[in-house]
Amino acid sequence: MLEQVKKNESDRAWSLEILQEVKLIVDSYEQSIQRPTDNEEQKKNYSDKQNRHTKKNQVIVMPSGKEIVDVVVGETGATADINIWRKQRLSLLTSQNFQGNKAYALDRQLTILRTVLEQGRSPNRDKKSLEF
Template sequence: MLSDFQLIVDSYEQPRERPGEYQEQKIFYSGKQKRHTFKNQLIIMPSGQEIVDVVVGKPGKTSDITIWREDGIK
């Protein structure tokens, strides 16, 4: 349905509380932000008035392109 439109995709990081277990800390630690974060992604129409999709709560070290490859194609 949206194949005829160009979409805008943007990701951002949201700070979160530091996890207690070391293995979980490694998953959520963002080297770019130097803290533990959730990564969120918005897909919107070029007008900016219609939100097409929102992906919330991916681990902070997940790259933007990986989120797009996993969820953007749906």
């Protein structure tokens, strides 16, 4: 969404103002790549978490998850999620509210989403059991 309005400053400002009404969700994911031939590129792109060479992407979405607000593509696999976020955050309003997972715990302006298991509930507790 922000990519579509980045050339028109008034549209971008309007979009950012409208987005302040919701708490946006931030998340990163890794995409496997072929092992680079250059040793330095191998080091940059190796993800200890995934135990393979990757590129990292970060997405900001609306609470419904259906609309992408902003995206960062192709960061090196060794880059921490919080470091990608810190660069991306500079292009957004400081008053905007965000939610993310534990990878973003160091950012005070971002609320940490807790998983069902972290909340002490079983994922199946709310489901009705089927009786035959």
